[in-house]
Amino acid sequence: MKLALRELRRRPGRFGAAGLILTLIALLLMFLGGLLDGLIRSSTGAMYALDGDVVVYTASAEDSFLRSRIEPTLRSTVDGVDGVASSAGIGVVQLGARLADKGPRDLLDVVVFGPEAPPLGVDALPGDGEAIADTTLQEQGVQVGTELSVGPARSTLTVVGFVEDTQYLGQAALWTNPETWRTVLTDNRPDQQLGDGVFQALTVRVDDGAVAADVADAIDIATGRSTASLTVVAAAEGLPGVEQQTATFNQIIGVTVGIAVVVVALFFALLTVERASLYGVLKAVGARSGTLFGGLVLQAVVLSAVACVIAGSAAIALDAVIPPGSIPLRISGTRIGQSAVFLLVAAVIGCAFSLRRLLRVDPASAIGSGS
């Protein structure tokens, strides 16, 4: 093993090309993962910010706020289900918003949320005609005190504060109280108008110790399947496009890991060919193939680990220099760690392709030359 490590240390040039490629692959893995996390976050952040464990839609709504209607009678049925600690109504409307000093065509896409319970990160719901805005709106010049004209009816909402990470399908959330939401909805989407006490959905907090998924099932049974209840995670993952985005990115990440396997396989296969005479000599003086293969794997793992450390640092640096909001990149320790594990596994698998060639090296090759 010392032999393998000494070779890495004393002949770094020999491993330079492979190390560089592995570093770039590691960076690509971390970048792709970060982009996926960022995209998912910009689609689902508002869902995860909801103050509850379960989201209740009506069954016909196809897990979307838009077509969902929860009447007060249905809500009281939900409230009576075992495991439900409390429920809060919520309504949503997607609209365009204008800033006073921008042109009339310069629309910001916003989602007005009117929950009965403030989202995570917000202490109390704002007053009538006021909104707490997602921080991504700050890049559009929105500040505390900015008045936004929302929708075709130009309903005015005054921004009174900000909250992070509450985008919904790529659009920034404006958190209002339920009355303000109801007014905005009535003014701008008269066809979707809802009566007093009617919400689009409910967020439910479950009792301590209760399992959210079980409570969701119990609610649907209690309402005779007129509701479709999901855990917050399931509701977020069920938003349009989220599953497809995740699947697509995971495929790209998979292909990238595959490329890493190929790179390691090719590089170490080449190295094994180059080292045939060295391996012959070592076998002739009593080295087992297993010991030599262990050294090879160790080299691949160390090389990949170094690549991951460099790439991880580069990813963190990249995250720091990329202006927030320009691309939805979200570099996390979990992603960096996961990418590192993928690369290390790829390295070990890649080495396996050299095993047969290494086993075939004949100790007799050590005596062959020069006779």
Next chain:
Amino acid sequence: MNVNGASVPALSLQRVRKVYAMGDSEVVALDDVDLEVAPGEIVALVGPSGSGKTTLCSIAGAILSPTSGRVVVAGTDISGFNPKQLTAVRRDLVGFVFQSVNLVPFLTARENLLVVDEIGKRTGAPARARADQLLGELGLADRAKNLPAQLSGGQRQRVAIGRALMNDPKLVLFDEPTSALDSKLGMAVMELIQQEMKARGTAAIVVTHDERITRFCDRSVHMDDGRITKS
């Protein structure tokens, strides 16, 4: 493993035959060879090129398997051994000095000796002490930290001898150890081989074309065309 008493020969070859398949034809490299090497005995193996000297050493050194016949190294019959068992024999019982000096290029002289311990018994400190002692005896104490590329041909040959002695073998096989050296250096290396073997009581076979080398050996065995012609 058998008892390794003083009376057990270091090597015993009985009717050893080695046939190489070369496409359709066959080459008989060893033709029913019988040879016994006593413990501590140094045997010179002399013969023209192609007479089977390297093949004999390789079989005695557990690097090749014979086509037929019996090979007993220090009391252990290795004739039917599988590759894994042969590896263990190379690791524990024999030492080999190859015709072309095959040192690990990125390891220092000392590390080239220690590699034997690293891939073998992993004794650590005793192995380091042994490597230092061998380097001292071989006149390489001040070269211990040099890479092979920084050593002369004679020095490299001495490192290879040190490596062959690291595992305290019962039998060392030297395949033309002086062929790459000029004759004065060659004689010096032979003298060193003789000293090292006699000091340890280790048996050796020294392959050579050079009749002058035989005076460092206890006896000479002549080979021609795969047979031992004169002992």
